[in-house]
Amino acid sequence: MLFADRISHTYPNGVQALREFSLQVARGQFVAIVGPSGCGKSTLLRIIAGLLQPSAGAVWLDGARITQPSPRIGLMFQDAALLPWRTVEQNIRLPLELGSKASRQSSHHGHPSLASSIAPLIQLVGLSGFERAYPRELSGGMAQRVALARALITQPPVLLLDEPFGALDAMTRENLTASVESILRATGTTAIMVTHSITEAVFLADQVVVCSPRPGSVVGSVPITLPRPRTWAMESWPEFGALVGRARELLGRTAPVV
Amino acid sequence: MIARHGNKPLTNRSLTIATHYSAASRLAPLLGLIAFVLVWQLLSLRYPPFILPGPGSVAARLIEKLADGSLVIHSAATLSAAIPGLILGTLVAFALGVPIAKSPLADRLISPFIVASQGVPFVVVAPLLFIWFGSGLQAKILVCAMVVFFPIAINVIAGLRSTPPVLRDLFRALGATPSEMFLKLELPSALPFIFAGLRVGGTLSMIGAITGEFLSADRGLGFMINLGNGLYDTALVIAGVLTTVLIALAIYSAIRLAERALRVERWAE
Ligand SMILES: Nc1ncnc2c1ncn2[C@@H]1O[C@H](COP(=O)(O)OP(=O)(O)O)[C@@H](O)[C@H]1O
Ligand SMILES: [Mg+2]
Numbered sequence: 001m002l003f004a005d006r007i008s009h010t011y012p013n014g015v016q017a018l019r020e021f022s023l024q025v026a027r028g029q030f031v032a033i034v035g036p037s038g039c040g041k042s043t044l045l046r047i048i049a050g051l052l053q054p055s056a057g058a059v060w061l062d063g064a065r066i067t068q069p070s071p072r073i074g075l076m077f078q079d080a081a082l083l084p085w086r087t088v089e090q091n092i093r094l095p096l097e098l099g100s101k102a103s104r105q106s107s108h109h110g111h112p113s114l115a116s117s118i119a120p121l122i123q124l125v126g127l128s129g130f131e132r133a134y135p136r137e138l139s140g141g142m143a144q145r146v147a148l149a150r151a152l153i154t155q156p157p158v159l160l161l162d163e164p165f166g167a168l169d170a171m172t173r174e175n176l177t178a179s180v181e182s183i184l185r186a187t188g189t190t191a192i193m194v195t196h197s198i199t200e201a202v203f204l205a206d207q208v209v210v211c212s213p214r215p216g217s218v219v220g221s222v223p224i225t226l227p228r229p230r231t232w233a234m235e236s237w238p239e240f241g242a243l244v245g246r247a248r249e250l251l252g253r254t255a256p257v258v
Numbered sequence: 259m260i261a262r263h264g265n266k267p268l269t270n271r272s273l274t275i276a277t278h279y280s281a282a283s284r285l286a287p288l289l290g291l292i293a294f295v296l297v298w299q300l301l302s303l304r305y306p307p308f309i310l311p312g313p314g315s316v317a318a319r320l321i322e323k324l325a326d327g328s329l330v331i332h333s334a335a336t337l338s339a340a341i342p343g344l345i346l347g348t349l350v351a352f353a354l355g356v357p358i359a360k361s362p363l364a365d366r367l368i369s370p371f372i373v374a375s376q377g378v379p380f381v382v383v384a385p386l387l388f389i390w391f392g393s394g395l396q397a398k399i400l401v402c403a404m405v406v407f408f409p410i411a412i413n414v415i416a417g418l419r420s421t422p423p424v425l426r427d428l429f430r431a432l433g434a435t436p437s438e439m440f441l442k443l444e445l446p447s448a449l450p451f452i453f454a455g456l457r458v459g460g461t462l463s464m465i466g467a468i469t470g471e472f473l474s475a476d477r478g479l480g481f482m483i484n485l486g487n488g489l490y491d492t493a494l495v496i497a498g499v500l501t502t503v504l505i506a507l508a509i510y511s512a513i514r515l516a517e518r519a520l521r522v523e524r525w526a527e
Contacts, residue, residue: 050431071433077424098438
């Protein structure tokens with residue numbers, strides 16, 4: 001279980017990004033965080049990832065406190081962040097090449113075979129045939145698929161996604177969202193995703209957490225009761241619309257809707 | 259402190275010969291060359307040869323110097339200062355540029371000297387080097403290294419600082435060690451900058467070597483040009499200049515080839 005306990009963070013320039021933000025995510029659960037831009041969502045994810053020390057509060061993963069980056073946590077950003085001099089396959093393998101052997105070993109949970117042969121992973125994210133392509137030859141959606149495969153290759157129990165579809169067009173976005181839903185369900189990965197899109201949050205999550213304007217704290221959350229696997233056809237269900245409405249209402253309580 | 263720069267390597271864009279040629283753009287330099295020689299020929303008809311010899315007499319002088327072997331000897335002498343000078347300048351550029359890029363303390367400590375060094379005209383410093391190191395090869399290599407050092411160092415620093423923060427986060431999150439961070443991320447990210455610096459430095463290395471030879475030498479292209487000057491043998495002077503330019507172009511092309519071999523063009527988005 002992942003537990004963010006009353007996280008507050010003030011940057012050295014005096015900007016308070018987070019105030020007592022608490023979050024509990026059960027194993028295998030998908031939590032989506034929505035909130036006005038600048039409310040500290042990226043800051044929160046960087047703290048959970050161990051990239052940033054919070055001014056106050058602590059993050060616990062299965063009872064161990066997170067104080068530095070851990071191979072048990074995978075990351076995906078809005079930018080695919082691929083190395084342009086590496087092929088798709090070489091980019092996906094990057095996590096296996098970095099860091100001490102010990103920490104890499106401990107990160108291989110479940111199926112270590114996946115690390116040695118990445119073909120199934122490439123197929124899972126829909127990149128078959130593009131193994132030898134370079135990032136500049138890929139569309140934005142393809143590049144994010146590479147980033148997803150790279151995040152999954154070490155089989156981290158937790159995946160953090162910071163607006164991973166933010167820069168994509170609507171069609172690509174729906175496509176990729178559906179892929180991510182089925183992939184994370186198949187791998188049983190715990191996920192925390194930040195997104196601008198309430199619809200996307202409802203589609204993917206077991207729980208949508210709404211964040212207040214800066215300094216960010218939790219306003220409320222909406223449990224998502226839709227069955228899985230999710231499909232975009234559900235968007236027209238009354239239940240889907242009601243859930244989006246509840247999340248939007250929570251969001252509206254905190255700030256004027258723009 | 260040396261300022262941060264944007265994401266473009268620091269050379270004049272027009273200096274960068276494009277990677278992909280179309281047939282028309284392939285012909286363009288040739289047409290330019292023909293026009294240049296024509297204008298030169300026409301102009302030379304109006305002046306006596308000791309002021310402006312025509313392309314024909316310069317070519318004759320070149321062939322003569324090639325035939326008696328002296329052009330090769332002079333070129334080899336100049337290159338024997340230019341190439342080690344380029345290598346030495348590059349090594350020093352890395353030795354100072356890497357710490358400057360990585361540590362704010364080193365930046366404040368070293369950068370003022372680097373910037374100040376560019377204010378010193380090297381034609382003035384060069385004689386000092388000859389006093390300290392004698393008039394041999396060493397001093398010429400040092401002059402040359404001084405000339406090429408700056409553009410390479412500036413690009414090494416800008417290149418190492420150009421690593422996108424999101425990639426830095428990624429490497430940290432993946433538990434990269436400091437050496438992995440440098441070798442697998444920062445250095446490859448910096449390659450387009452480093453090659454831009456090397457292209458400028460490589461071309462300048464010939465100027466550095468020739469300057470050294472102007473001050474003190476008994477052989478080399480600079481010596482040959484100086485000799486021609488003294489004898490009012492303007493055709494010889496121009497032949498020397500042309501040879502220098504051709505060798506500088508060859509060095510530039512060799513660096514371009516290395517860049518292509520590493521396929522640095524993949525870096526561009
Ligand atoms: N490195 C930083 N230094 C100072 N202020 C920052 C830094 N990063 C973010 N901020 C500020 O903190 C606030 C929250 O930023 P962020 O976490 O990126 O918000 P979000 O991801 O929700 O849009 C913003 O006001 C932003 O300007
Ligand atoms: Mg953000």
